[in-house]
Amino acid sequence: MKFRYTLEVLTIIAIVAFSVILLYSGSNVNGEKFAGTDTAGSQGIAELSGTPLENFQPLIPQWKPPGTEIESCLFALQAAIGGIIVGVVFGFWIGSGKKA
Amino acid sequence: MHIMEGFLPLQWCIIWWIVALPCILLGMYKLRKVLASDREALPLLGVTGGFIFILSSLKLPSVTGSSSHPTGTGLSIISFGPWITCVVCAIVLLFQALFLAHGGLSTLGANIVSMGIVGPIIGYAIYRLLRNTPVNIYITVFLVTAFADMFTYITTSLQLALAYPAETGGVASSFILFLGIFALTQIPLAIIEGFVLALVFKYIVALKPDILIRLNIFSKEKINAARNEAS
Numbered sequence: 001m002k003f004r005y006t007l008e009v010l011t012i013i014a015i016v017a018f019s020v021i022l023l024y025s026g027s028n029v030n031g032e033k034f035a036g037t038d039t040a041g042s043q044g045i046a047e048l049s050g051t052p053l054e055n056f057q058p059l060i061p062q063w064k065p066p067g068t069e070i071e072s073c074l075f076a077l078q079a080a081i082g083g084i085i086v087g088v089v090f091g092f093w094i095g096s097g098k099k100a
Numbered sequence: 101m102h103i104m105e106g107f108l109p110l111q112w113c114i115i116w117w118i119v120a121l122p123c124i125l126l127g128m129y130k131l132r133k134v135l136a137s138d139r140e141a142l143p144l145l146g147v148t149g150g151f152i153f154i155l156s157s158l159k160l161p162s163v164t165g166s167s168s169h170p171t172g173t174g175l176s177i178i179s180f181g182p183w184i185t186c187v188v189c190a191i192v193l194l195f196q197a198l199f200l201a202h203g204g205l206s207t208l209g210a211n212i213v214s215m216g217i218v219g220p221i222i223g224y225a226i227y228r229l230l231r232n233t234p235v236n237i238y239i240t241v242f243l244v245t246a247f248a249d250m251f252t253y254i255t256t257s258l259q260l261a262l263a264y265p266a267e268t269g270g271v272a273s274s275f276i277l278f279l280g281i282f283a284l285t286q287i288p289l290a291i292i293e294g295f296v297l298a299l300v301f302k303y304i305v306a307l308k309p310d311i312l313i314r315l316n317i318f319s320k321e322k323i324n325a326a327r328n329e330a331s
Contacts, residue, residue: 005237011295013201022161023323026320034167036159037253038102038202040281041260045107048264058105059113059206063198074199075157078192082126082153089143093307 101169101215101282102196103257105204112263123217124190127183134180135267140311141180144304147190148176151300155293156192156215168310169242170293171215171252174245175301178227179317182220189216214255223248236327237318238307246294253282284320 046053065071107117108116134141155172159182176185193211196202203211223244230240257278266274309323 007295007299010300016296018292019161021294022288026134029307030102034161034165037166037168037282037285039164041256042104044105044274044277044281045260045264048266049279055108056104058204059110060105060204062105062201062204065199066200070201075159078157078200079154080196082150082155082157085146087152088155089146090303090307092143097307 101171101253102193102203102208103207103212103256103259105197105201105207108207108210108259108263110206112259113206113209115209116213116259120186120190120212120217123183123186124212127185127187127190129182130183131187134184138314141315144179144308144311144315145176145259147300147304148179149177149191149297151297152185152188152192153298156196160283160289160292162288164281166281166284166285168282168285168289169252170289171219171249172247172291172293172297173215173220173252174223174241174297175304177220177223178241178244178301179315180215182224184295185220186212186216189220192313210259211256214259215252218255219248219250219252222251224247231318236323238302241298241301242294245297246290249290249293250283250286253286254279257282 042053042056046056065074111278131145135145157169159167159169171189173185173189176188190208190212193203193208193215197204197208197211197289225246227240227248230243257275259277260278261271264274265271266277305323305326309327312318313320313323
């Protein structure tokens with residue numbers, strides 16, 4: 001019998017292996033563990049241009065989520081929007097496949 | 101890969117907007133054409149676009165001790181090509197600029213160029229190269245996804261290097277600095293993303309092979325071979 005789930009197993013191995021290795025080897029970027037590369041990139045710009053970080057002002061005024069909790073909520077909302085669409089379409093495909 | 105609001109000088113914001121706008125318009129034109137010719141493409145567009153929404157919202161930890169976003173563009177690139185992918189990326193990036201302060205309106209053009217144009221074009225080139233070879237379709241999806249993701253971040257590094265050349269070594273030396281920040285972090289994430297989207301593609305092949313054949317994404321023989329492998 002042929003094994004049907006090679007891709008599933010490989011995906012799980014990749015995710016588990018990486019997350020275990022990464023979370024145990026986590027080093028510090030400016031005191032904050034696993035800070036975003038966007039932040040690190042901004043710090044790189046500040047170093048290169050010799051301008052302190054706080055001197056970079058938005059060119060177009062920008063609304064910022066008040067606090068990290070709200071930010072993570074909005075990120076979850078973004079993922080949820082994607083997840084709902086994917087779920088609806090897969091459900092639709094499975095349903096229409098059964099009818100046919 | 102988001103270049104934060106205010107971190108790109110005005111002239112570079114304008115240049116990247118000028119590059120991005122025609123691509124978005126071309127993408128909208130192509131999108132209308134695809135949907136007018138085949139309404140069944142709409143659910144596939146929903147799934148491929150939905151994965152861009154999901155994956156680009158995740159911040160995953162990586163080897164350098166920092167974390168970064170996958171892009172999730174692979175499925176959309178293979179199914180609809182780089183221009184339509186550009187439109188979906190523009191929507192996601194606009195959402196993140198307006199509500200999450202990730203990227204900004206002035207740097208949106210630059211971010212669309214990296215995630216929605218250069219990454220997808222590289223991915224699409226790989227797909228075209230491998231489509232008519234005997235290479236397994238899941239390996240094709242994996243490679244397209246991983247390379248589109250990597251080149252998104254390489255482009256961001258180049259954009260920042262062009263705007264901020266180092267005093268000694270110029271653009272090349274700051275390019276290497278930004279590659280160290282962005283590209284290195286991205287390698288494991290690109291690999292994971294490649295596996296995940298290849299897996300999703302397996303389910304699309306199982307559920308809706310006819311749409312993939314009708315849109316001529318892969319040949320009938322390849323799709324059928326992949327289906328037989330899975331059953």
